[in-house]
Structures are given as C-alpha cells and as structure tokens.
Amino acid sequence: MINNSWLSLRPLILLLSVFVISPAWSDHLGDAVKETIKSNKLAAKSQTKVDGLSDETRQMLEEYRLLLKETETLHIYNQQLKNLLVSQHREEESLRRQLQEIEVTRREIVPLMLNMLDSLKVFISLDVPFLTKERHQRLARLQEMMGRADVTQSEKFRRILEAYQIENEYGRTIEAYRADLDLNGMRYTVDFLRLGRLSLYYQTLDGKKTGVWSQKEKSWQSLSDSYKRTVSNGLQIARKQVAPDLLKLPIPVPEAKQ
Numbered sequence: 001m002i003n004n005s006w007l008s009l010r011p012l013i014l015l016l017s018v019f020v021i022s023p024a025w026s027d028h029l030g031d032a033v034k035e036t037i038k039s040n041k042l043a044a045k046s047q048t049k050v051d052g053l054s055d056e057t058r059q060m061l062e063e064y065r066l067l068l069k070e071t072e073t074l075h076i077y078n079q080q081l082k083n084l085l086v087s088q089h090r091e092e093e094s095l096r097r098q099l100q101e102i103e104v105t106r107r108e109i110v111p112l113m114l115n116m117l118d119s120l121k122v123f124i125s126l127d128v129p130f131l132t133k134e135r136h137q138r139l140a141r142l143q144e145m146m147g148r149a150d151v152t153q154s155e156k157f158r159r160i161l162e163a164y165q166i167e168n169e170y171g172r173t174i175e176a177y178r179a180d181l182d183l184n185g186m187r188y189t190v191d192f193l194r195l196g197r198l199s200l201y202y203q204t205l206d207g208k209k210t211g212v213w214s215q216k217e218k219s220w221q222s223l224s225d226s227y228k229r230t231v232s233n234g235l236q237i238a239r240k241q242v243a244p245d246l247l248k249l250p251i252p253v254p255e256a257k258q
Contacts, residue, residue, distance in 0.1 A: 109153055116160050117142055123167070128213055130170070130194045131177065138163055171197045176238035183209070183220060193234045199251050203231050215252055223250065 117139070124135050142160055145151055175194045180187055181202055188209070193201040200213040202220065210223045210231050223231070230249055236242045 106153060109157060113146065113157055113160055116164070117146070120160075120163060120167070128194075128197055128200045128215060130175075130192060130200050133179070135167075138166070170194075174234075174238045176235045181220075183211075191235050193231055193238060195234075195249075199249065201231050201234070201249065203228065203235065207232065212250060212252065 120142075121139055124132075124139060142163060145156055145159065173196065176191060177194075178189065178191050181190045181192075182188075188204050190202040190204050190209075193203070195201075201211065201223075203210045207228055210225075210228045211220045212223055213219075214221045227249060230247055233242070233245065234247050234249065237244055237247070
C-alpha cells in the first residue's frame with residue numbers, strides 16, 4: 001500500500017523538480033517579476049502624477065473661487081462708484097444753480113447795502129443828537145468800507161447789520177457820557193444823560209446849567225433848578241453808582257402827525 005502511494009506522488013515530485021530546476025522557467029519567472037516591479041513603478045509614478053494633478057486641480061479651483069469672489073467684490077464696488085457718480089452729478093448741478101443764485105444775489109445785495117447806509121445816515125441826522133461824533137464816525141467807516149476790494153460782500157453786510165443792531169440797542173438802554181456842547185456860542189464840557197431815544201439831558205460839570213433836547217424845536221432847552229438834582233441822580237443811576245430809582249423829569253411829547 002505504501003508503494004502505491006509513493007508511485008502516485010512521483011509525477012508530482014518530478015514536475016516540481018522540473019519546475020524548480022528548469023532554467024527556462026526560471027527566466028520566465030524573473031521576467032514576470034521584473035515586469036511586475038516595472039508595472040508597480042509605473043503605477044506608482046502614474047499615481048504620483050494623478051496626485052500632483054489633483055493638487056494642481058484643487059489649487060486652480062481655489063484660485064478660481066478667489067477670482068469669483070474678487071469679481072463679485074469689484075462688481076459691488078463699481079456699482080457703488082456709479083451711484084456715487086450719479087450723486088456727484090446731482091450735487092454739481094445743485095451747486096451750479098446755487099452759484100447762479102449767489103451771483104444774482106450778489107448783484108442785488110450791493111444796492112441794498114448802499115440804500116441801508118443812506119437810510120442810516122438820514123436816521124442819525126433826524127434822531128436825538130446823542131453820541132453824534134461816534135455814530136457819524138461809524139457811518140463814515142461803513143461808507144469807506146463799501147469801496148474796499150479786500151472786504152467780502154458778506155463781511156460788509158455783517159458790519160452794516162451790526163451798526164443797525166447798535167442803533168436798535170440805543171432805544172432800550174440808558175447811558176451817561178461826557179462830551180463838549182455848544183450853548184449860546186459858548187463851549188462847555190457837560191455830562192449827558194440819555195434815556196433810550198425818549199429824551200436827552202445835559203448838565204454842566206459844576207451843576208449850574210441843566211437842560212433837555214427838544215426834538216420839535218431841534219434845540220436845547222434850559223430846565224429849572226428843580227430838575228438839577230434829578231438829572232444828577234439819573235447820571236449816577238446810568239453809571240451804576242446808585243440803585244435804580246424813579247426819576248421825575250420832563251419828557252418831550254412827540255408831535256402828532258397830521
């Protein structure tokens with residue numbers, strides 16, 4: 001029985017022996033291994049290329065996305081610039097109209113200012129004669145200013161309005177000041193007491209002469225000695241040397257218009 005088994009294994013052993021020992025099969029096997037190794041190297045190289053291409057593709061995709069984002073940002077920015085240009089064109093047109101209006105106003109404001117100065121001159125000449133020198137000097141400076149090129153129109157108008165405001169304040173205040181006065185051919189240094197624009201009084205420094213301006217007569221009228229003390233008190237009140245008090249003084253009555 002053992003012999004039979006041995007006999008059955010002999011062909012297989014012989015085949016293996018031939019396979020192992022045969023040089024032809026050995027060469028074929030070496031070639032196959034070499035081809036396999038070569039194929040593996042080519043596959044690895046191809047995979048490396050594929051991986052490289054994949055990285056390049058991802059990089060290109062990322063750059064594409066960045067370009068899309070920049071393009072969108074530029075589109076929004078360009079749209080904003082368009083809106084800004086439209087707004088600037090509108091503003092430019094508005095400024096052009098305003099400049100035209102300013103030019104018209106400039107042509108009209110000069111005659112207006114000249115008329116205001118003429119009216120102020122007439123008003124001062126017809127008004128109660130207080131601070132006469134100061135008020136006429138202010139008017140003369142304004143008239144001289146109108147011919148100066150180094151003063152803007154707006155500044156000229158501001159100063160004229162300022163002069164009108166000063167004149168307006170005179171009607172709501174009392175004041176005491178010292179100046180010279182001609183009386184019957186004689187010049188005296190006197191104290192003036194101004195009660196708004198209602199009345200203007202004078203008193204010599206020695207207190208011997210006291211009078212009031214008559215707007216109707218356009219002249220100074222002497223007052224009786226009974227008013228000397230009252231006028232003196234009024235001067236002290238105006239200078240804030242004593243507390244305000246009631247003053248009993250003659251008030252010129254405005255002439256009724258016919």
